[in-house]
Amino acid sequence: MKKLITPLLLTLVMCLFGHLSWGQGATTASMTGEITDASGAGLPGATIVAVHTPSNTQYAASANENGRYNLQNLRVGGPYTITATYIGYQDQRRENVFLSLGQTLRLDVNLAASAVGLSEVQVVSERGAVINADRTGAATNVSREQIERLPTLNRSLQDFTRLTPQASGNSLGGANNRYNNITIDGAVNNDVFGISGTGTPGGQAGTQPISLDAIDQIQVVLAPYDVKFGNFTGGGINAVTRSGTNNWEGSAYAFGRNENIVGDDPITEQETAEFKDYQTGFRIGGPIIKDKLFFFLNGEITRRTEPLLFNLGDPGSIVPAEDVRRIEDTLRIKYGYDPGTSGPINRLTESNKIFGRLDWNITDRHQLTLRHNFVDAFDENITRTNTTFRFGGNAYRFNSSTNSTVAELRSRFSENFSNSLIVGYSRIRDNRQTPGGLFPQVTIRFAGSGSNTITAGTERSSAFNELDQDIFEFTDNLTIFKGRHTFTLGTHNEFFSFRNLFINNYNAYYQFNSAEDFFAARPFQIEQTYSASQNNPTPAAEFNAAQLGFYVQDEMDVLENLRVTLGLRLDVPVIPDEPARNQAVETAFANTTYSNLRTDVTPTGQLLWAPRLGFNWDVRGDKTIQVRGGTGIFTGRVPFVWLSNQFVNNGITFSSLQLRNQTAPNRFVTDINQVRNLGPAVSTTEINLISEDFKIPQTFRTNLAVDYTLPLGIIATLEGIYSKTMNDIVYRDINLLSPTGTLSGPDNRALYSSGRVSSSFTNVILLDNTNRGYTYTLTGQLQKNFNMGLNTMVAYTYGKSEDVNSGASSTARSNWQFNQVYRNPNDPELSYSRFDIRHRVISSGGYTFKWLNNFSTTLSLFYEGQSGTPFTYLYAGDINNDGSNANDLLYVPRTIEESGLIDVTNSSGVVTRTAAQQWTDLNAFIENDEYLKTRRGQYAERNGARTPWTHRVDLRLAQDIFANLGAKNHTLQLTLDIFNVGNLFNQDWGRNYFVNNAAVELVRFSRRDDNNRPLFTFNNPSGDVWTTSFSSRWQGQLGVRYLFQ
Template sequence: MKKSLLFKMVLIVLAMVGSISAVNAQITTSAMNGTVKDAKGALPGASVKAIHVPTGTVYSVSTNNDGRFSIANMRPGGPYTIEVNYVGFQKETANDVYLKLGDPYTFNVVLSDDSKNLEEVVVSGKKDATMNSKRTGAATTISKEQIQNLPTLSRSLQDFTRLTPQANGNSFSGSSTRYNSINIDGAMNNDIFGIAGSPAPGGLAKTQPISLDAVQEIQVVLAPYDVSYGNFTGGGINAITRSGTNNVEGSAYFFGRNQKLVGKNFAGEKANDFYRTQYGFRLGAPIVKNKLFLFVNAEQTRDKVPTSYNVGDANAMLSASDAKTLADFVQKTYGYDIGSYDKIDQETKSDKIFARLDWNINSKNQLTLRHNYIKASDDNLSRSPSFFRLENNGYKFNNTQNISVLELRSQINSSLSNNLIVGYSRIRDARATNGSLFPQVEIQNWGGQAGSTLQFGSERSSTANSLNQDVIEFTDNLKLLTGNHTFTLGTHNEFFKFSNLFVNNYRGRYRFSNLDNFYNDKPNNIDVTYPSVAGTVPAAAFKAAQLGFYFQDEIQVDPTFRLTAGLRLDVPLFFDKPADNPAVSASFPGYGTSNLPSGQILVSPRIGFNWDATGDRTIQVRGGSGLFTGRAPFVWFSNQYGNTGLDYRSIALSGTTANNAGFEPDPEKQSTVGSAGNTYQVNLMSPRFRVPQVFRNNLAADFKLPGGMVGTLEAIYSKTVNNVLYRDLNVKAKGTTISPDLSNGADLRPAYSNRVIPTYTGAYLLDNTSKGYSYSLTAELKKNFSNGLFATVAYNYGQSKDVNSGASSTAQSNWEFVQIVNNPNDPDLVYSNQDVRHRILGSLSYAVNYGRQKASGTTFSIFYAGSSGTPFTYLYNGDLNGDGAFGNDLLFVPRTMNDINMVKLEIKDAKGAVVKTYTPQEQWDALNTYINNDSYLKTIRGQYAKRNGSRLPWQHQVDLRVMQDIGTMIGSTKNRLQLSFDVFNFTNLLNKKWGRQYSYANQAYQLISYNSGLKGFNFSPTTPANTSTESFDSRWQGQIGVRYLFN
């Protein structure tokens, strides 16, 4: 006994300190394994048959010489009936067995001989998936019942992945949202290109990857030790879709909300008129009973939301008279209509069609074919108290998706099974601008308000912006059961074809420091990008692939201990090279525009374990270690293809040069502005660059507690192996500090020179860093009561640190968004954008059914999430250190007025007339009060603020759902009318001071303005103590639902 225990402990230690791994998330099925014995031992050759009752699908195998059996590629869910036969023994049957996605069901049988009278064995398979011999790493499974019963505002996958304790929105365990992987039925459904930063394509069109009515189950994995998972360093999300059965069943539904179901904001203001509707249907039916099945879902979503802070609204930046004066001037002078300045209704549309065919070819082979079609669009026109966009500065984002997947599941014989997946995705994105083409005009300091901006003309990033993606994937997993080993040999391959057109400032961008300068044709800044060859608009087009090959051995060391060890080879490939620009290689030796790492073999071993410490699975210890290799979003690579310096030239004028050049209104003549542009931005990549990798470790214990409760304690630690780091090779330190006069020598941060080589507006290098780590500690309790009550509560504590959070899609912004004090090319290791710290969540659901055949019922569900506030950064408004990045300089917190050179602040009206002047003393008094009232700033006087050093207040949200089923039986068919009412942020309904949500744009707040003209600083005494409250999300919102179901 002691020897066996010692052996297991050694294996655990080896698992925790051993090697490491990465794989592809391709799990679409469940499995069943176990042993068949009699009183004397194993029974080789026993027949095991599992029947999926809803579809009649039959899975059958025989036990091997050790009496073991394994059935792979089984449908999740149930119920199943299991039959075990052996000549001379009583047949044993188990009913109502339910299988969980990716969690094999263990079924051990001891047969009695025929001479004994044995009653049928009845087993309920609805047990908690936590206590499972194959469970090693952190994972959360969301069942069909939870999807149906819990409150959901957007009817999105994220509304349910938030049930993962380590989640923070779309981020998991403190990692970037771009490092997640999302699969549907095991096939890739990622936003591979990564512009939106959302897990699935279509994020910029605000569409969901699939209708919830097509989803049966959702799984989130963070540290899986199975060779079939991977291509992520954050979280892996896998949604399994519904399928048809032998029963004809379906549903038609409607969900809707408008301004009448939204509370007032904290200022007592009602919500503007809006509506959101979603309606659709689903149908599952047999085409041929027990053989061929169909499932189809169609859904349409429509949102209409008016702009806020319109002319005439409270706190609006623009008055009706000033707007008309401006519109008349532009029309008369340039013949251009700037569009409406009144309220504008913005529409978001999404049409989805999902279809799935399932064919039971025979008892050994099942084939699934599915297609998902999405067409979506979203209008974009934002306004705020300090930012006003005229109608024709808006744009529409269009998205179309066609994704097809074919899956063949085969049980070749009792020991050998195979799973084959082939998929094709065709995704098209494009922006469309409003009105006729015109340069973007930005008038700053509108009304004399520092930091306020008015914009009109064609949005500068939208006049040449489209993306085509074509992806083919091929996955094959072969499993072999022999003795106490289950071997997996597999491959997962993805082939990509991209064409990305993105030309910023293609139709010109003109900035004026005030309205007078615009009327007098004196721009302060001009930015234009135009093709080097007239008449062409080159796109970044390239082909790439990521190949994966892996092998794994699952060893059942003894009935209580399972060890999993695997090895994977990942090979990223680029089939096209960016064009070579010799001038860049000469300017930056060792780097070139055509240098692109390709064909690297990334070796990733992994090991994990599961130990039934008590022998009856009341205590289970599990864990493992692995090197998880993800993908970098391909937009980061596309930047190099599109910015070689050969396809485009840039014009960047400022000050007097821009004043003299003047405003050119013709969008087709922007290349003629000023002198011919001969500058450009280049994007480069280190020859040593590797895709993101983390070394992840976890250790957990699960407990069956009294009363049927299940508890979990889990720890996860991830060490960065490779993360992204951006550097601008065209920025260098001056060897001096910023002017001591700005702070009487208190702030002596280094000064920098940007554009050391004037030809380059920036030379941004994509490189790696190994700095960074994250960890989380989680405690969770859950219980599924027999009376229809389900409850869960969890607490997670974590920290996440990095040097770059990968928050943007372009190289320049990824470099600029990392706020610094010292070297901008060597940022400090600090808390990441996704650092969560404390998170508490709980959910409770109670359902009671009654009436004939239990056709009627009432369901009550509640969800709570509370978390410590989002981290954010205090900054200067301006470019204090001269590195060319505006708004990335960390704040120096003055101790006294001697530490900051305050200069006069003039407030002007729309015509530039001074209406108010604040003295340096008035500004300091207000700033000093602000600092004293800030819990973070008052503790770091005389020091620099850190990136993400401060935090917004705690956030608490309670969501509620009440659902009533009114049912009846028509023949043998159950028919129900289901009425539901969801309330989100429920506590705000009780008290408008509760449930407030907080955020800052880009998680940064520019508290103090650097006035380069007066060589000092400004702070507006009217700055409120808290500007971070989300006006709309802080209100309670209601949603009504009406559904008709039959089955």
């Protein structure tokens, strides 16, 4: 209970304040300004009323003693009609005003005896103005218009977050995508457990967390110095959903593509196998009670089948077809196991989505929103590459179901007090299904490389793999307006309940060095994990957690053209549950520097302070030059999968079998209940620990930007962001003995002994903190919206990220053993991050041409160019005996003497390739590699190499045919999207490259000689080390939509 005292007291104290300011993600907009007379003097008591025209929702305020007013919790979008009145003065009206998500519009009104000309309307009605007082750090707003216009292949949030210059895939600002925070309607919509590559619930099932037709606006923030934003060290992605109005509006739509509108493989020119991908849905919204109660409803289904690339015998595949057939026959005949098809496979993905929302104008001062989102999906998962082959039985089906409910009450108690209360609950259920009965996974190497494999049997991570998540959140918010100050008090709290059943290698995992070894039942490695208790054969990690957030802030208009924001945020992570205690671990490490570690201790209740300062300076006071920026601390959220490891990998819950370097035949046992008998009676086991002082990720971030209005109304932006790591992750295997010496020769890294600190355990992995690491980005951007229906944007970003561990995996052991180093694996070097951006160029544009009376045509384009993605050159094998076969960075030799190459012989001892022949190939490979040739005589760097530049252009052509029937406008819209359109005209354009696991095992470790010099062999890669993905082909998508409004 001691763990709960501090956070519970903090929560109680903050709740006693009553109503406290909006927190995690923006759901509304606001408006502020001054109402003055002709001389510029404030008009105390003047009234301003903003009316959201579609719903007739009214927001009113009176000016204070200085003539200043403040309107909070306004609906996003518009149009708004804004009226300012004062006795004895002429009313002034502004029409067609639109508000962006999270925006604070500065609208000053000057009242005079005569009507003010409406020419000012154009200034204040500009949508999403770049130069406005509420902007401090880097942010991107995506309007409903952009969502409807721009090409989108997956109808996902990522299709629009890519409009952020500092984005790269799902990563923002060069940070791990797990360090982002995603909210929808102010409620968390992250994959908080941290397994999905998309960062959203259902991502592993190939679905989006919500239908794009339910989204109204999207906001991406990287450096918001408003302390109300939190729980990220990467970036924040906020979205708000559509709502109903007094107008009945609706749409029915369908989008689809198949192999007939997809290009051929750009390398092999092979036609795309038969597949189909379609989405269909509807949306409708309108009034239940005019001006009072509104509804919005959306439903959507997605059905996708897609072919696997690199089927057996396909051009580009180096998988030996004869070996595959013999392996299949052996499994069927000798072992009675059907491994599934070795022929072509189409992956099936399905999802069903339903979204509903109610908006109730209780009074002019109180509005309530209630919405629910349901997503049910599955994805049949199996992959093949040019060097890896998997039988159909090695597939698994990932099932995902999400229910999310959010309620928000927005209140204005007076002109000086407003409030937003958000309560949310999400229930997420994920699990894997495997075909047939359980059978050991069999991985067979070919061509002498660990990256060339043939795999059969039940997928080793899927025998038992389930995740249940329940998330409750509470945000209570208060905004106080006084003079030139806007004070905010806020709290945002998230409470989590997890049940994670994951037993890797439960069905046993065998590795064979060759097909011949498999036929002889001679595995070189055998692994299995099983429950240590006969009473509970499938133990799960079950625990609760919470993250509490509290903040206070003062936003000051210091001058008419200078706004300063000063705030302080406090985050308190809480883990009230304790894992099981294993005293054997304490005994084993009692006489080491880790004597204080215990399996039942987790970090909790730490007070993580985050002060922030932001500013916005309108240099001339005319919105032509704006300088903005800030500095402060951002506290993120740790993926809970990293913490869950300790609840099961404690030496008590599971036992494991790990047999390496086996040479005996007839060691392939297919009965998974008998595999454990192949090893010692008491099997060794892995232990996962967390430092008692471990802190969730924190970064110190500084941002400075200038926005400048060029001739013709073009806005130029120059922006820099620098982030320094305060707390991030590092993994250590504390069961690794100290080095016994060094290797000899040019590669003189440390050499470890074969023993362990404690022979009772295998890896003992400690999750700890490091403060080493940084990211920075420099961005230049030009943008312009034209009145004639044309909008354009172009941006260039240079970004660099370095860390000691990129946290690319979900398990402690993987995060340690696949983190490449050249010195001490427990003290990894600072090197390039897996999420390093380097060079990125984006551009978007759209033009709408209206012709005749019933037709309009819209052409939209998006271009993205990037200097590839990072990957690593390393050795295949464990050259320094640290227990990892995939973490030793390559030493790049200058001469054959430095290479350590030896002759390759066959089973009869006959030399098949001499060391000199291998050196000729290796030397040529190094010289032809733009990265390696710069590293001769040095070690390759982690993530130091990059794939080639990629260039991609996506296009959308939309034809609208509309007619007015009665009081409604009816539109039939036909769309053609072409993704990677350059490849349509030239097969060499638009190629996208990737490296399997972002690592290339270039040289294979053979052995060490008597002087501890490592010796190697080299098999020249056939072609490039990277491959092209399906996205290298142009893809078309046809769409039809009916709208009425």
